[in-house]
Amino acid sequence: MQEFFDEGELVAVLTTQPLDRTLDYRAPEGGCVPGAFVQVPLGPRQVLGVVWGPGKGDFDLSKIRPVSRVLNVAPMRTELRDFLEKAGTYTLTPLPAMLRLATRAPGLGDPPGMRTVYRAGDGEPSRMTDARTRVMDALAEHGGAALTMKEICDAAGTSSSVVKGLVKSGAVVEESAPRDLPFPRLDTGLSGKDLTPDQSAAAGTLAQAVKSGTYGTTLLRGVTGSGKTEVYLEAVAACLSAGRQALVLLPEIALTQEFLSRVEARFGARPAEWHHGVTMTERRRIWKMVGQGGAELVVGARSALFLPFRDLGLIVVDEEHDSSYKQEEGVLYNARDMAVLRASINGAQVVLASATPSLESWSNAEAGKYRRLDLESRFGPSRLPQMRAIDMRAEKLESNRWISPTLRAEVMKRIEAGEQALLFLNRRGYAPVTLCRACGEKIGCEHCDAAMVEHRFLKRLVCHQCGESRPMPEICPHCEAEGRLAPVGPGVERLTEEAQEVFPDARIATLSSDLFGSARALKERIEAIAAGAADLVIGTQLVAKGHNFPLLTLVGVIDADLGLQGADLRAAERTFQLMRQVSGRAGRADRPGTALLQTHQPEHPVIRAILTGQEETFWQTEADTRRALGMPPYGRLAGLILSSTDAQEPMQIGTTLARNDAALRAIGAQVFGPAPAPIPRVRGRHRVRLLVKAPKGAPVQDAIARWLAPLTLPRDFRLSVDIDPQSFL
């Protein structure tokens, strides 16, 4: 490949604009390298782009304009360009959209801004107060590095006036420093915990793999609390020692302070943190530093996968089975699968960690494509919870009550013993349905074919599809009857109401994503609960992930059957994972835990597998079923959603597509549908689905591209292709 373009040479530039090709420009004064980030004129605007290769020369040469300027950031490395191309081909996403994923930080071209920072000076303050001592300690702790005012105040728990007083006396010096500073170096020389023989063997294998500098994927399976995190932090240490960068992906929801503190305890400094709550300035800093090697470890949500790492040697995907790794909007990609792709291009290792792996990863390990490491027991004295079913057919329960007498008695015991209990119900809000007792109509969303969910705390009805909300009405919107609206079914808020009656003296905390204004408020609440601020926690799947509640000894699942309804391909797998995950919250410290599952079908194979914990048997059975049906991971699926504000068009176009399926048949694939989507209308758009099913190994993307090529879409019509769909809604 050409290594430099001289001034005036034609270069092809990929921009972030929705065009399906690169555009030719002339290399600017001083020339440029392939991969250079540039600003180019496009019509009247200046847009961001990357020099993708030599120009194609298929455009009127006299009209070709020069690149406006080359940005002062590390050029995109060949590996990342390769990754974007392959990921784009895999997900059938045009390259500009892939480039947008890789440039999700604002102001990349701006000159580095300055900010005021503080460090310890030589002066002596006239008088030392407690607060002043804490400030000086905070500065000393950071080894002479300069801190911002906010960082000092947070660390020392003081106000800015204390710091300013110290500046006057010269004990603290104020200076101006570039904003985009490197992250503090991580110290791999600090020792980690003393690992158990099991853990140590696993950590050794991973470290060895990382040192090899080649690609490989390992499934690290171990029950919650078995020390997977401790083990993969050793792989991170090996990677950093080898001078390469590491990325730890966590489901957004599990990005807790607790985790960051553990990294800090292991390496003496915090990693770069990348998720939706990070400020734009910080994003830009991370993006730049990752490219220059000024950030060794990034802990982030799925989109961190598209950061421009200088030399990525390890990607950990924690809770690899988590469905939130699949991005369901915009570019439909699965971060777990893309992590494997990126690592294979970079000569990096992947660690997929989970207590309940996805069937995909389990079967890849079975097939020998992934290495598999198992941690069999929990660390230390903590034991896995005992699991039992509560047969709801045998329980006496009044209507509109969900806590069975058996569960109630068990919760009482824990509360009296000063322990915590958790009631799990994976439903936000007060009641999933509001019904009028006069006319029998449900209150639905105006824009979606979905019931509005009552959120009593907000005194509103909310559509969980489009987010639309309105005040709780007094009269029925259909028949105008007054005072006849009734909630049907439970949500966590309603369960809380019941719990308050049943356990009047208990301190009850409800954890649901919608009850907290900010991620910070939620984090604080979780920390308080972990420290013992509640006797009974009532939560949605928010509590199932990543949080440690040491006092928690009982988990009661209100409706274990909930996820088994519906025809989702992964209903069994998801229920198994979620139930095991939630149950794993009980008994993490030195107290044994119990998990009780309320169910109407205790003999259901999935419920039995959950209770007995025979995971291998469960996976084997699940694998056999899927294999027999040619379903993933033993066959390929692609979903198509056609949508339009027009009620007829999606079905018409879907029918045309289904009839002209020669390109699919050529690879042995079948097309099912068109059928109205399970939620036929969302945000005012009518939705129709098609499903393509192909043999494993068949070139599905290619066939789909050929199948769709002749199609011209009417105005306001959208077609999205979901390769390896997770959601069928």
Ligand code: ADP
């Ligand atoms: P997992 O990631 O599998 O859920 P963790 O790595 O979070 O497990 O370990 C569970 C708890 O046990 C953590 O508090 C962790 O610090 C502790 N732990 C695990 N292994 C060790 C060890 N070898 N020495 C000391 N503490 C450990």
Ligand code: ZN
């Ligand atoms: Zn809606």
